[in-house]
Amino acid sequence: xxxxWDKSMQANRFASLRSFFAISDEQAMWRVQTQADExxxxxxxxxxxxxxxxxxxxxxxxxxxxxxxxxxxxxxVFAKRKDYQPNGKFSTWLWRIALxxxxxxxxxxxxxxxLPLDDTGGEAAASVLDRLAAREPxxxxxxxxQERGALVRGALMQLSETHRAVLVLRHYENLKFRExxxxxxxxxxxxxxxxAEALAKMSRLLKPMLADxxxxxxxxxxxxxxxxxx
Amino acid sequence: MNHPNPETWMSYLYDELxxxxxxxxxxxxxxCPDCAAKLAEWQAAQKNLDAWRLPRAAQRTRVAFxxxxxxxxxxxxxxxxxxxxxxxxxxxxxxxxxRQQLRQELAQQFHAELERTASATLAASAEQTRALLANYxxxxxxxxxxxxxxxxxxxxxxxAQRFADYLSLKKDVDxxxxxxxxxxxxxxxxxxQLADSTxxxxxxxxxx
Numbered sequence: 359x360x361x362x363w364d365k366s367m368q369a370n371r372f373a374s375l376r377s378f379f380a381i382s383d384e385q386a387m388w389r390v391q392t393q394a395d396e397x398x399x400x401x402x403x404x405x406x407x408x409x410x411x412x413x414x415x416x417x418x419x420x421x422x423x424x425x426x427x428x429x430x431x432x433x434x435v436f437a438k439r440k441d442y443q444p445n446g447k448f449s450t451w452l453w454r455i456a457l458x459x460x461x462x463x464x465x466x467x468x469x470x471x472x473l474p475l476d477d478t479g480g481e482a483a484a485s486v487l488d489r490l491a492a493r494e495p496x497x498x499x500x501x502x503x504q505e506r507g508a509l510v511r512g513a514l515m516q517l518s519e520t521h522r523a524v525l526v527l528r529h530y531e532n533l534k535f536r537e538x539x540x541x542x543x544x545x546x547x548x549x550x551x552x553x554a555e556a557l558a559k560m561s562r563l564l565k566p567m568l569a570d571x572x573x574x575x576x577x578x579x580x581x582x583x584x585x586x587x588x
Numbered sequence: 589m590n591h592p593n594p595e596t597w598m599s600y601l602y603d604e605l606x607x608x609x610x611x612x613x614x615x616x617x618x619x620c621p622d623c624a625a626k627l628a629e630w631q632a633a634q635k636n637l638d639a640w641r642l643p644r645a646a647q648r649t650r651v652a653f654x655x656x657x658x659x660x661x662x663x664x665x666x667x668x669x670x671x672x673x674x675x676x677x678x679x680x681x682x683x684x685x686x687r688q689q690l691r692q693e694l695a696q697q698f699h700a701e702l703e704r705t706a707s708a709t710l711a712a713s714a715e716q717t718r719a720l721l722a723n724y725x726x727x728x729x730x731x732x733x734x735x736x737x738x739x740x741x742x743x744x745x746x747x748a749q750r751f752a753d754y755l756s757l758k759k760d761v762d763x764x765x766x767x768x769x770x771x772x773x774x775x776x777x778x779x780x781q782l783a784d785s786t787x788x789x790x791x792x793x794x795x796x
Contacts, residue, residue, distance in 0.1 A: 396707065396710045397702060397703055397706040399706070399710065400702075400705060400706030400707075400709045400710060401702075401706070403709055412642055415642055416640075421642070429713070429716070432713070433713060433716075433717065436713075503639065503641075506636075506639040506640075507639045507640040507641055508640075509639070510637060510639045510640040511640050514637075514640070528602060529634065529637050530637070534604060535598070535599065535604060547595050550594070550595035550599065551594060551595055551598075553598045554594035554595070554597065554598050554630065557601075557629075557630045557633040557634060558629065558630070558633070560633040560636065561629045561630065561632055564633065564636045565632070
């Protein structure tokens with residue numbers, strides 16, 4: 359799969375020149391696998407660094423850690439290049455590696471209690487949202503937008519890994535449900551039902567704060583707690 | 589009324605249905621307030637998700653990737669202009685030759701740039717991997733030395749304990765031997781005394 363930014367690159371005036379050198383992801387990975395072709399690997403890194411970093415950021419909620427995870431992902435791709443099945447899509451394999459690393463990271467952080475627990479941690483969820491919402495209302499639009507974004511991120515981090523993975527891949531990375539099923543190795547129906555559950559949980563979490571356009575002074579401390587728990 | 593399941597609504601929400609399936613669901617929405625409410629809830633969540641925007645990290649990659657392209661494109665434009673001007677002066681055959689040379693040079697330069705970028709990326713990765721391996725090796729060596737020290741210490745302690753046990757046992761055996769020898773001597777003296785103090789009488793009568 360070619361990411362969106364790459365599609366836009368192809369539309370520019372250098373498209374013909376660039377396409378002269380372009381090879382598919384699968385061809386590049388085949389070269390990496392059979393010849394340890396560094397140029398082909400560098401090309402894969404350039405194509406996929408952005409999407410993988412976005413995925414890691416959405417999955418962990420930490421942009422700095424996401425950079426490390428992105429590097430780890432590509433290091434693992436190179437180390438495990440012999441395991442790649444040439445009849446499969448490279449992107450599916452890559453997403454899976456990145457997701458596994460994100461989940462490992464998430465569990466490590468949970469063990470170290472750096473993060474609140476997921477669905478079961480209702481009070482923890484509320485405290486994160488309280489903390490995010492306890493700020494003073496911002497007078498200008500951009501700050502308000504940032505605060506809304508922070509609220510959404512906080513709510514997303516309260517979802518379970520399985521729900522968050524489905525939601526991030528479908529909503530933010532725009533993968534089809536069929537492709538997500540391939541990445542997660544579960545039936546497509548399971549992916550869709552998880553998506554419905556994830557959206558319902560996000561709605562329950564965010565409704566009290568974001569229902570009426572701009573955040574209502576972003577003050578949720580007087581809201582009933584059951585609205586904040588999953 | 590048969591309600592479509594949530595899985596179907598997800599396909600509707602993310603526009604993964606065929607047109608006739610979509611039309612069927614839209615017709616259902618007109619008559620089913622329950623499904624309409626559920627869909628509105630999902631749509632609200634969907635809309636809220638868009639509030640979390642990332643700083644476009646991908647752009648950095650794109651710019652980094654695009655920069656050499658622009659650089660070489662600028663070089664190519666200059667070369668092409670020079671070539672065009674030169675070509676105007678030259679014959680048709682010379683123009684073809686120049687064009688081919690330019691094409692080859694551009695291709696070589698582009699390849700060289702691609703290889704340079706790839707090598708830089710891999711060199712950085714290799715450097716990081718080497719550093720990680722060095723850290724791991726150092727940690728492993730430290731742990732191994734600590735383990736060896738602990739094992740040697742434990743063995744020394746065990747040996748000392750066994751030697752102390754041996755000495756204690758030997759002392760006990762010696763004590764028993766000395767006590768036994770003294771007992772034998774005492775018994776022997778008592779037997780001698782008993783023999784000396786017995787009076788000499790007539791020999792005992794034997795029955796006929």
